[in-house]
């Protein structure tokens with residue numbers, strides 16, 4: 731017979747410990763409605779699935795015992811998936827939208843005096859963001875050809891996060907803002923090869939123009955010197971005679 735178990739609320743002590751860490755993190759990140767947590771023995775540090783009845787995110791049940799900073803960072807990561815999903819990004823991918831929102835939430839933690847004290851050896855919360863969080867290419871781009879989309883995505887996400895810090899939006903409103911801005915970014919990304927080609931063409935024609943200019947100048951200098959030499963010779967011959 732296959733025994734089937736359902737998850738139960740965590741013991742009060744564990745739940746209290748987890749809440750004491752995650753509630754200040756969620757508040758500092760500006761998460762108005764923080765999703766519940768399920769502690770589960772999982773090989774991933776955490777994950778977030780569609781269709782959970784109470785919006786819960788799953789975190790590995792031993793992670794909080796090893797590093798509370800990493801535990802909070804994984805919670806922020808999974809909540810980023812949840813909030814973006816609720817704002818319309820339903821594919822749970824690690825794309826530029828995800829990278830931008832997570833960067834913004836980590837930046838808010840860095841700006842919070844309480845969460846600053848929770849950092850490991852002065853490392854910033856934004857240092858938890860890595861290329862793992864930007865591993866999915868936009869439609870029409872190859873993930874293996876990251877140079878064509880990953881660099882521009884990082885730049886865009888950093889600009890968006892900086893803009894959001896000025897606006898001081900809640901995490902949920904920030905997700906909506908990012909989802910509105912994302913199509914504009916994709917449009918500019920797709921226009922980029924044409925722009926690059928025109929810049930290269932301009933540089934090439936400027937280089938050609940410069941080399942032509944140098945050639946003309948050398949010719950002018952040569953004939954100028956020849957003229958001067960001729961004049962000096964004539965004057966010298968005249969004086970001598």
Ligand SMILES: [Zn+2]
Pocket residue numbers: 807811824
């Ligand atoms: Zn993820």
